[in-house]
């Protein structure tokens with residue numbers, strides 16, 4: 291496959307030499323286009339030696355080959371790493387002041403993946419976020435940066451994802467992109483594997499390549515007043531493990547993150563929510579373009595009927611407050627109804643945190659829940675004060691709407707997530723026979 295690797299002028303440019311090696315060792319033909327600033331971090335000689343191609347950042351070099359048009363036309367995949375704040379801004383506003391931005395404008399249907407890296411303040415600045423939103427709305431895949439140590443002593447979101455993670459995301463994006471009519475076909479390596487079907491694919495195309503998976507994680511918080519809320523014990527660990535497993539399986543992953551105690555894996559798109567109503571809105575919006583929706587967040591069944599605009603005070607002259615609750619909407623059920631009404635091809639997975647009581651055991655309650663919600667799979671676990679919430683291990687039973695044998699999975703939350711993602715991949719490959 292012909293890949294253009296754009297390199298921005300950030301400190302993480304040196305890591306992109308490893309990414310280039312991953313591409314070339316996988317047999318791809320890579321042309322590197324560093325920005326002028328990037329060449330102050332890593333020299334042109336490094337890119338030329340590793341890629342085996344001449345390297346330039348000017349539209350006025352090798353003019354007889356019409357580089358500024360040709361590279362974008364011929365590319366089958368464009369990867370930009372690190373995508374600096376400046377480069378995101380230039381790409382979002384359609385500037386064409388160097389060879390890389392010219393090439394991005396010439397990309398046409400070619401899939402484009404950008405891996406941002408910068409200080410947290412730059413990343414979180416509304417200008418940068420607006421640029422990312424613009425690029426995503428135009429179909430560019432913009433990865434979330436990783437969290438961790440940055441250039442100085444500070445740390446936070448803004449690190450370049452590891453080269454292996456960018457490589458996996460890029461290969462998944464390329465595999466998912468079907469050339470439009472009249473466009474040149476992709477090199478046979480990816481195409482041949484896809485045409486041969488999932489059984490021939492695992493070592494090259496991950497099982498969820500080309501699919502969008504939305505995962506909800508953490509626990510919702512229902513405000514009582516500006517400082518208090520009704521919450522729950524969910525840490526977000528299981529949802530984050532699911533997001534990581536889906537990413538590893540090659541999916542584009544969107545995480546609807548309620549309150550969480552763990553960081554989000556690099557490469558996952560994040561939508562922050564607080565309340566059940568916010569999660570409902572985000573879930574319905576995200577589901578519209580998702581192949582798989584996994585609702586792993588602990589969603590409050592009830593919320594306070596009234597939210598005080600000021601802190602509720604403890605007063606001797608007034609009776610203690612009574613909190614009235616109202617029911618929150620059933621998001622899982624609604625997702626299934628919307629999917630069915632739209633005849634959308636989508637797998638919906640629910641999570642049930644159940645406790646047994648005199649009226650029935652955990653599985654009986656879970657089976658009843660599966661009937662009520664009508665989702666495709668229900669992952670059931672028994673919860674309690676020292677069970678599941680906040681722990682690093684989990685033990686679940688996966689129930690299926692088709693009534694097939696319940697499947698047990700246990701171990702670390704990553705092990706459980708891998709088992710759930712494997713089961714989802716199996717369900718999808720049963721639903722869609724190989725081409």
Ligand SMILES: Cc1cc2nc3c(=O)[nH]c(=O)nc-3n(C[C@H](O)[C@H](O)[C@H](O)COP(=O)(O)O)c2cc1C
Pocket residue numbers: 297298299300301302325326327328372373374375376377407408409412441
């Ligand atoms: C030491 C150093 C490190 C930098 N690291 C980053 C970075 O990680 N991300 C970023 O967006 N800008 C970073 N910058 C600022 C960019 O180099 C600057 O915005 C430049 O104009 C980017 O140009 P480009 O987008 O054309 O590559 C850094 C600058 C210096 C001097």
